Amino acid sequence: MDGQLILIDKPLTWTSFDVVKKLKYACKFKKIGHAGTLDPLATGLLILCTGKMTKQIDSYQAQEKEYTGTLVLGKTTPSVDLETGFDAEFAVDTLTPDAIQAAVSQLTGVIDQIPPIYSAVRVNGERLYERARRGETADNVDGGIKSRTITVSAFEVDLERFPEIDFRIVCSKGTYIRSLVRDLGLLLQNGAYLKTLRRTRIGDFRIEDADSVDGFIRKCRPIESLPA
Numbered sequence: 001m002d003g004q005l006i007l008i009d010k011p012l013t014w015t016s017f018d019v020v021k022k023l024k025y026a027c028k029f030k031k032i033g034h035a036g037t038l039d040p041l042a043t044g045l046l047i048l049c050t051g052k053m054t055k056q057i058d059s060y061q062a063q064e065k066e067y068t069g070t071l072v073l074g075k076t077t078p079s080v081d082l083e084t085g086f087d088a089e090f091a092v093d094t095l096t097p098d099a100i101q102a103a104v105s106q107l108t109g110v111i112d113q114i115p116p117i118y119s120a121v122r123v124n125g126e127r128l129y130e131r132a133r134r135g136e137t138a139d140n141v142d143g144g145i146k147s148r149t150i151t152v153s154a155f156e157v158d159l160e161r162f163p164e165i166d167f168r169i170v171c172s173k174g175t176y177i178r179s180l181v182r183d184l185g186l187l188l189q190n191g192a193y194l195k196t197l198r199r200t201r202i203g204d205f206r207i208e209d210a211d212s213v214d215g216f217i218r219k220c221r222p223i224e225s226l227p228a
Helices: 016-026 051-061 097-106 128-132 177-187 213-220
Strands: 005-010 032-034 043-050 065-073 109-113 148-158 164-171 192-202
Touching: 005 016, 005 051, 005 213, 016 032, 016 043, 016 213, 032 051, 043 051, 065 177, 097 148, 097 177, 109 177, 164 177, 177 192
Parallel strands: 043 192
Antiparallel strands: 005 043, 032 043, 065 164, 065 192, 109 148, 148 164
8 A cells, every 4th residue: 555544533641643653553554644733632633644645744734724622711821721730810700702702803814823832843943842841931932932824714712601611713724722822811911721622624634534543553453463
């Protein structure tokens, strides 16, 4: 086989590379890579390519993404998710649905976004998360963290469980959902962190068509071929 495209539902706490490594050895792929990183605390659709299909990775990475999840207003963490502990708390009783919707609107369309300090972006040859884990903040990164232009095609929020807010976001390549959450808190002169995140679509590929890691391994290594 020249190669194949694999859709996996990435488990919680696994890195994207963990999935690549597991399938590489379990299914004996000589060449395998993923098309777009998911944070360890995110779940959902991960595209992997094997063999000659790895040449298509860039084209899959460039496709539109869809995410669902839950953000929480009133608290912040340095990583903007639950990888790190809370570092600030804000009152939320003055926040109104209209104010929240207005802030969401400002984060929709073509916008400039600064990646979070806990990210794999390289600055002067070093990953930002490596600097963050040494205690550096975005304000003291040499040369600063450069913004990038992204497109948020849809940012829908459900305020039924306020201050927890369920959301659906459709966005372009390079979008950091944690940055959208961080910026929503800043626009509201408040704070926010990401509680859960799930990638549900990449281009025309949907999470409903993905296998679990173990489910795919069972396909590539039929039961009769597994050791007793």
